[in-house]
Amino acid sequence: MIKKIRFFIQSSFFLFSIILLLSFDQGNQVHDFFRSLHFFPTFGYLAKFILPTFLYITLFMLIAPLLIGRIYCSYLCPVGFIQDIVFKIIKKTKVPQKFFPILLFTSNFILILSLLLIFTSSNYQGLFDHFSHFVRLFSLTHSIGYVGFIFILLFLFSVLIVPIFAPRFFCQGLCPSGAIYKILNRNSLLNIIPSNACNLCGVCETKCPTLCINEGAIIKEACITCFECLESCPQKAFAITFKFPWRKSKALLNNNKRRKIFKTLLLTVSGLLAFFIIKKTSSANLMSTNLVIPPGAKSLKNFYTSCTGCNLCLTVCPTKVLKSGSTLNGYGGINKPYLDFDEAYCAFECNACLSVCPTGALSYSGLTRKQLIKIGESKIDEILCIPYVHKRICGSCAEHCPTGAIQMVLVDNVLAPKVDRNFCIGCGICQKVCPTSPKSIKIAPLTIHTYAYSPKKNIPKKPSISNDDFPF
Amino acid sequence: METSRRTLLKWSLLLTGYLFTTPLKKIFANVPLKKYPDLIAIKDGSPAQMFDAGIAAIGGMKRFVRPGQSVLVKPNIGWNRTPEDGANTQPDLVAKIIEHCKAAGASKIVVFDNTCNTMSSCYENSGIKKAVEKAGGIMLPSDDEKYYVEKDIPGGKILKKAKVHKAFLESDIIINVPTLKHHSSTKMTASLKNFMGVIWDRQFWHKYGLNQAIADFPLLRNADLTVIDAYLVMTKNGPRGISTDDVILKKMQLISTDAVLADTAACKILNLNPSEVTYLKLAEDFKLGSTDIKNSNIKKIYINKKA
Numbered sequence: 189m190i191k192k193i194r195f196f197i198q199s200s201f202f203l204f205s206i207i208l209l210l211s212f213d214q215g216n217q218v219h220d221f222f223r224s225l226h227f228f229p230t231f232g233y234l235a236k237f238i239l240p241t242f243l244y245i246t247l248f249m250l251i252a253p254l255l256i257g258r259i260y261c262s263y264l265c266p267v268g269f270i271q272d273i274v275f276k277i278i279k280k281t282k283v284p285q286k287f288f289p290i291l292l293f294t295s296n297f298i299l300i301l302s303l304l305l306i307f308t309s310s311n312y313q314g315l316f317d318h319f320s321h322f323v324r325l326f327s328l329t330h331s332i333g334y335v336g337f338i339f340i341l342l343f344l345f346s347v348l349i350v351p352i353f354a355p356r357f358f359c360q361g362l363c364p365s366g367a368i369y370k371i372l373n374r375n376s377l378l379n380i381i382p383s384n385a386c387n388l389c390g391v392c393e394t395k396c397p398t399l400c401i402n403e404g405a406i407i408k409e410a411c412i413t414c415f416e417c418l419e420s421c422p423q424k425a426f427a428i429t430f431k432f433p434w435r436k437s438k439a440l441l442n443n444n445k446r447r448k449i450f451k452t453l454l455l456t457v458s459g460l461l462a463f464f465i466i467k468k469t470s471s472a473n474l475m476s477t478n479l480v481i482p483p484g485a486k487s488l489k490n491f492y493t494s495c496t497g498c499n500l501c502l503t504v505c506p507t508k509v510l511k512s513g514s515t516l517n518g519y520g521g522i523n524k525p526y527l528d529f530d531e532a533y534c535a536f537e538c539n540a541c542l543s544v545c546p547t548g549a550l551s552y553s554g555l556t557r558k559q560l561i562k563i564g565e566s567k568i569d570e571i572l573c574i575p576y577v578h579k580r581i582c583g584s585c586a587e588h589c590p591t592g593a594i595q596m597v598l599v600d601n602v603l604a605p606k607v608d609r610n611f612c613i614g615c616g617i618c619q620k621v622c623p624t625s626p627k628s629i630k631i632a633p634l635t636i637h638t639y640a641y642s643p644k645k646n647i648p649k650k651p652s653i654s655n656d657d658f659p660f
Numbered sequence: 661m662e663t664s665r666r667t668l669l670k671w672s673l674l675l676t677g678y679l680f681t682t683p684l685k686k687i688f689a690n691v692p693l694k695k696y697p698d699l700i701a702i703k704d705g706s707p708a709q710m711f712d713a714g715i716a717a718i719g720g721m722k723r724f725v726r727p728g729q730s731v732l733v734k735p736n737i738g739w740n741r742t743p744e745d746g747a748n749t750q751p752d753l754v755a756k757i758i759e760h761c762k763a764a765g766a767s768k769i770v771v772f773d774n775t776c777n778t779m780s781s782c783y784e785n786s787g788i789k790k791a792v793e794k795a796g797g798i799m800l801p802s803d804d805e806k807y808y809v810e811k812d813i814p815g816g817k818i819l820k821k822a823k824v825h826k827a828f829l830e831s832d833i834i835i836n837v838p839t840l841k842h843h844s845s846t847k848m849t850a851s852l853k854n855f856m857g858v859i860w861d862r863q864f865w866h867k868y869g870l871n872q873a874i875a876d877f878p879l880l881r882n883a884d885l886t887v888i889d890a891y892l893v894m895t896k897n898g899p900r901g902i903s904t905d906d907v908i909l910k911k912m913q914l915i916s917t918d919a920v921l922a923d924t925a926a927c928k929i930l931n932l933n934p935s936e937v938t939y940l941k942l943a944e945d946f947k948l949g950s951t952d953i954k955n956s957n958i959k960k961i962y963i964n965k966k967a
Contacts, residue, residue, distance in 0.1 A: 506778050535778060537740050537785070574867065583845025584866040588776055592902045596844045603845055621776075623863035647903040651746070651892060654908045658701050658960060659928040660953050 190419045194262065198269040205266050209326050209503060221245055226546035227365040228317035229496040231306045233548045236494075240548075250365075253372040257413030261359060261369060262397075267318045268359055268412070271351040272397055278352050287399040288354050291361035292370065292409050293451065299367035300459030305466070312466065314496020314547065315339060315523065318363045327503040333514030335523050336499060356398045360410055370409050379429050380406055380417065386425035395420035477517050479526035480614065480633040482510060483534065483561040484542035484550035487636040494549035497523030501541035501550065507532045509616065510541060527563070529616030529631050534563070536590035536615055559591075562640045564614025564631040566594070566607050572628030575604035585618035585629050591643045594618060594629075605629070610641045696723075697959035699925055700915040705963030707753035707891045710913040713961050714887075715760060718915055724885050725833055727765030732772075732831035733757055733797065734883075736839045736854050737786050739900050740777035746892030746907035747900055748782070749839045751791035753889050753913075757835060758795040770827050772800035773857040776900075779803040800827055808860040815946070816876035818869045823860035824880065836883035836919065840890040840926050842898030842906075845870060848937050849899050850926040851886045851919040852878060875942035878919065882948060886922045888914040890929055920949025921956060928953070 208222060220242035224230065230246045233239065249260055261268050278285065302313040314320045321343045324332075328340065343358075350357040359366040386404045393401045396417055400410035404425075406417070418426045474489045482501060485491035502510045502525055509532035510525045517524070525541075527534060539558040542550040553561065566585075574582040579602045586594040586605050593611035596603040607629075618629045700717045702710040715721055725731055735749035743751055754771065761769050771792045775782040779802060783789040789799050801807060808823040828834065838854035846853060855877050856862050865873035890912035897906045912929060916922040920943050927934045934940050934951050944951050 506781070535740070535781070537777075537781065581845045581870055582866045583870070584863060586844040587899055590900060590902070592897050621863060621866075623867035644903045647905045649904060651744075651904045651907040651909050654910050656910075658703065658912070658925075659931070660701075660925055660958065 190415050194414055194416070197263045198272065201264050202266045202269045205322070206326075209323065223544060223546045224249065225319045226314070226317055226323075226498060226500070227319065227368075228302055228306075229314040229320060229498050229547040231303075231313065232494050232496060235306045236548065238548060250368060251372070253369050253376055255377050257376050257378045258369045258373050258411070259413060261366065262412040262414035265318065265359075266322050267347060267363070268356065270347045271356050271358060274348060274351045275355045275397060283352060285353060285355055285399060287402075287407070287410060288360075289407075291354065291357065293455070294361045295363060295367040295370065296451075296455050297459060297462075298362060299364045300455055301462050302364040304459060304463040312496065312522070313364065314498040316362070316364050317496070317498065318358070318365055320496070320498035320500070323503055324499045327499045327512075330499075330502050330505070330508050331511035331528070332499065332502065333512035333523070335514045336497075336512045339523070356410075356412070359412070360398070373411065373413065374408050376413075377430050377432065378413065379408075379431055380411070380413070380415070380426055381429055382406075382421075382425045383427055384425075385423045386421075387423060389422060391422055392417040392420050392426070473517055476635055478633065479513060479517060479521075480529070480564045480616070480631055481526055482541050482550055483539075483558055483563050483637070484545070484553055485563075485637060486551065491549050492517070492521060492524065494547050495524045496547050496549075498546065499523065499525070500544050500546060501525055504540045504544050506538060506540060507535050509534050527616060527631075529619035530627065531620065533617035533620040534615045536617075560613065560639045560642055562613045562634060562638045564616070564633045565609060565612050566614065566616075566618050566629050567632050568605060568607060569628045569630070572624050572626065573605065574624060574628070575599065575602045582623065584621045584623055588617045588621050590615060590617065591640065593640075593643075611643055613640045695957075698916060698918060698956040699921055699953075699958045700961065701925065701958060702913045702915070702961045702963065704911050707750040707889060707913065708756040709963055710891075710911075710961075711753055711756045711760075711887065711915070713963055714913060714915040717959055717961060718885075718917075721760040721764040724835075725761050725764040725766050728767045729765075729832035730768040730770070730830070731761045731766045731833045731835060732770050732827050733761070733792075733835045733837055734828075734854065734858060735771065735773060735788060735837040735889075736841075736849075736857065737773035737782050737788050738776045738857060740775075740781040740785050741901070742785055743787050744892075744904070745901055746839065746894045747841070748786040748788065749837050749889050750891050751787035753887070753891070754788055754797075754837060755791040755795040757837060757887065758792060758797040761835075762796055766833075769797040770800050770831065771797050772802045772825060772827060774802045774825065774860065774862070775857070800825075802857075805860055811880060813876055813880045815879050816873075818872045819865070819876035822864075822877065822880070825858045825860075828858040828881070833885075834881065834883045835885045835887065837887045837889060839892075839894075840888055840929060841894035841901070842896050842930060844898065846874070846937060846939060847932055848923070848927055848930055850888050850923045851883065852923055852939060852943060855883075871938040872942060874939040875946060875948070878943065878948050879946060883919055884917065886914075886916050886919045888922050888926050890914065890926065893929065895930065918949040920944055920951055921953065923949075924951045924953050925958075 224242040224245035302316055305313045346358045382404045388404050398410050400407040481491050509527050511528045513521050513524050513526045539555050542552050570576040581603050583596050586596045591611045593608045594605050597606050614631045616631045619627050619631055622629050696719045700714045702714045735754045737748050739747040741747040758769050792799050808825055811824045813819045836851050838850045841849050843849040852874050890910055892907045893910045894901050894907050914922045914925050924934045940951050
């Protein structure tokens with residue numbers, strides 16, 4: 189029964205996440221709950237001492253294992269679900285499956301590295317986060333660049349191939365949130381302990397989805413508290429008990445102190461080493477770049493120091509103007525998005541990217557506010573522009589301009605476009621629709637985003653009425 | 661064969677029988693019995709009301725749509741804007757036209773536009789998708805090159821070839837339903853310019869001469885009926901518009917079989933001299949229609965006329 193309930197909850201949450209991601213169109217916002225699941229990218233907020241409402245959900249989810257164990261991992265996490273499916277399929281074959289204790293070590297390493305990276309100028313932790321990995325899968329149809337592609341491939345390998353031999357490989361060995369959960373779960377109130385009724389029959393050992401039961405004892409670091417062992421035991425020997433961690437018997441806590449200190453030291457040293465290597469090699473130009481960064485980024489510096497490259501904004505962008513920067517701005521800009529206006533534009537009536545960003549790299553603005561955020565400025569190249577060169581009307585740019593920044597004025601008796609800098613917000617639709625090649629109107633990026641003048645100021649809500657008769 | 665008295669008798673009997681059983685009307689249905697006005701101009705009603713009155717005056721939808729024919733209704737859905745902004749055709753009007761087509765026995769009524777903003781957002785927010793589906797029409801997708809086929813434009817000066825939406829070529833009847841707007845480059849956009857929404861590569865027109873290309877395209881196929889929606893008229897900052905300040909509520913509508921004539925009348929509504937809108941003259945040179953509004957038979961209808 190527990191098994192079926194677990195499968196039902198897991199699959200419905202999995203489908204729910206997919207539907208939410210795919211149905212994201214202009215206007216609707218992804219639920220804050222969904223945003224809060226990007227555990228590691230949201231830590232960017234913590235590093236800046238900001239606490240948006242959805243972060244409370246994240247914090248609760250992270251503390252929850254102290255009370256109820258790793259219920260998130262076993263019942264909700266879509267990444268865990270994928271691996272459980274693989275495990276279930278493979279279990280029917282004769283492939284030997286085993287739990288590898290070494291994995292607990294590697295996940296600690298990733299955790300330390302991720303925690304250190306939060307406080308640097310290049311937030312890579314989003315590259316390791318489990319939910320960001322999951323979301324990135326849906327950005328496959330977008331321009332993700334080679335770095336994004338490599339990460340997707342690695343992720344797929346670790347959730348589809350490796351779990352054939354090592355169940356829940358990603359959760360045990362690579363997931364930084366899993367590492368936090370593991371540590372908290374060790375000190376959890378909730379314990380599953382076999383009683384004296386256990387006769388070491390070994391049924392639970394084969395039924396456990398993480399294969400973490402060894403001779404009737406649960407390896408608590410690897411346990412995801414799915415409660416399936418309670419059901420599978422023919423003797424009903426497992427019991428749920430609530431005990432404060434300091435009152436636990438020594439047998440429950442793996443108390444090899446020397447070994448523990450050695451492990452911790454090794455981890456810290458290697459984590460620090462990796463951190464310094466990354467810090468040395470990764471440098472993003474924070475002062476100037478030829479890349480246009482998304483609205484809400486405020487400034488180049490704020491953007492590159494906060495964005496974790498989770499690709500969520502890319503996934504929800506309806507016009508696909510957002511592309512992954514790969515390493516266009518050094519290794520520090522790895523996987524961070526930019527806007528490419530040659531084939532797409534930033535839709536005027538859309539604020540999808542800044543309403544989903546889990547890190548605060550793009551801070552939220554309402555639509556009316558977003559429509560004034562100036563991310564760049566269009567510049568006309570009069571050597572290429574058709575009305576200037578061929579003395580022939582074109583006006584493709586002025587036709588599409590949503591703010592009226594581009595107006596057609598008479599130049600040598602031909603209507604030619606002119607840009608009013610005060611109104612241009614750099615949405616790039618002019619560059620997209622320009623028929624010349626190379627484009628004769630281009631967006632020059634701004635290092636620090638500002639606000640444009642509002643074209644709608646002092647405008648009545650209703651149109652004026654005319655009662656004139658037909659002029660013919 | 662020699663005609664015997666018997667065969668003569670047989671044939672004459674058959675003929676009289678046929679004449680009695682078949683109403684005369686049916687035989688002469690294709691011959692216009694009455695001369696209709698060249699242009700119907702309607703004022704002071706909702707878009708749907710005005711169309712009801714106008715289509716009756718031009719001979720009813722049955723004059724254009726025969727039972728079993730497929731119809732393309734081509735509104736302007738270019739922008740992700742609401743009906744109040746006046747950038748797209750009024751959804752009520754589109755729905756009304758579809759209802760008339762249905763009543764006339766059309767087998768299939770399709771609606772599409774190659775939009776300037778994202779297709780789904782334009783279809784949704786213009787209110788046209790909802791109105792069309794409620795009225796029983798089909799919204800066709802337009803945002804992929806695969807829906808378009810390359811066609812030669814016979815006699816086109818600049819536009820020799822164009823990738824045209826399949827529905828435009830396959831439908832039996834085309835009803836063009838533009839909305840009247842100011843345009844930054846061509847001064848006005850109405851019926852002729854609305855056909856830019858049935859082709860794939862709009863930028864080509866801009867690149868090689870917009871006015872000539874607009875006049876060239878109808879050489880491939882012209883609309884059977886043109887309904888210009890001048891209910892909310894965008895008088896500046898067109899064709900997209902920026903705020904409600906750009907539109908004026910004029911409550912007008914023009915219906916004609918001659919797109920060029922309808923456009924010429926539309927020019928006047930926008931306070932433009934028809935000579936300012938270059939493509940009208942070019943289209944007239946191709947004999948696509950006439951710009952001679954003074955010598956045409958115009959019928960004006962005033963709904964809610966104060967007695």
